[in-house]
Amino acid sequence: MQHVIGYDLARGLHIIAVIAWVSGLLMLPRFYAYITSSQPGGELEQTMLKAARNLRMIILTPSIILAWSFGLFLFATYLVPDWERPFGDIVAAVPHWFWAKLILVLGLSGYHGFLSAEGRRLALGQRRHSERYWRLMSEVPFLVAIAVVLLATLEP
Ligand code: HEM
Numbered sequence: 001m002q003h004v005i006g007y008d009l010a011r012g013l014h015i016i017a018v019i020a021w022v023s024g025l026l027m028l029p030r031f032y033a034y035i036t037s038s039q040p041g042g043e044l045e046q047t048m049l050k051a052a053r054n055l056r057m058i059i060l061t062p063s064i065i066l067a068w069s070f071g072l073f074l075f076a077t078y079l080v081p082d083w084e085r086p087f088g089d090i091v092a093a094v095p096h097w098f099w100a101k102l103i104l105v106l107g108l109s110g111y112h113g114f115l116s117a118e119g120r121r122l123a124l125g126q127r128r129h130s131e132r133y134w135r136l137m138s139e140v141p142f143l144v145a146i147a148v149v150l151l152a153t154l155e156p
Pocket residue numbers: 011014015018022067068070071072074075076105108144145146148149152153
């Protein structure tokens with residue numbers, strides 16, 4: 001059977017989607033910092049609320065879907081060669097670094113969900129966190145991304 005998409009192409013598309021996803025996660029809390037420091041109801045608040053919404057809809061939502069889809073496709077290729085073996089053996093054969101990566105990536109996805117919920121609260125005028133908090137939070141995805149990329153490339 002012809003391959004619809006090769007492994008290396010899927011890996012490339014996975015990395016492209018991850019770049020878009022992580023960049024969006026780095027930018028969004030910075031937008032929230034601007035919103036938090038702006039005059040309530042003022043022009044800056046309105047502009048940044050719109051920018052944050054667009055960033056979520058145009059970049060973040062599609063890129064998390066694509067990063068997960070290509071990632072799970074790549075993961076499936078680990079499993080396919082020994083499909084006939086008992087499930088326990090298949091799970092045991094998955095490299096350990098992958099489970100560590102999965103935990104970090106689930107954390108990153110949870111962080112994404114948290115940011116989306118906070119964005120909706122900010123749009124309702126609820127400012128639950130300080131500007132400094134959002135500036136610090138914008139560093140979190142970068143630290144997680146460093147760990148995830150090194151796990152994926154060094155395969156310790
Ligand atoms: C969203 C869930 C994700 C899943 C299910 C997933 C799964 C995978 C799998 C199975 C591979 C193939 C590994 C190999 O055989 O070399 C891979 C490659 C890779 N992933 Fe992910 N991944 C996810 C998210 C991420 C994130 C968030 C990052 C970066 C921040 C990332 C960075 C990479 C890199 C750099 C590679 C290429 C590694 C190499 O070829 O040496 N992944 N991913």
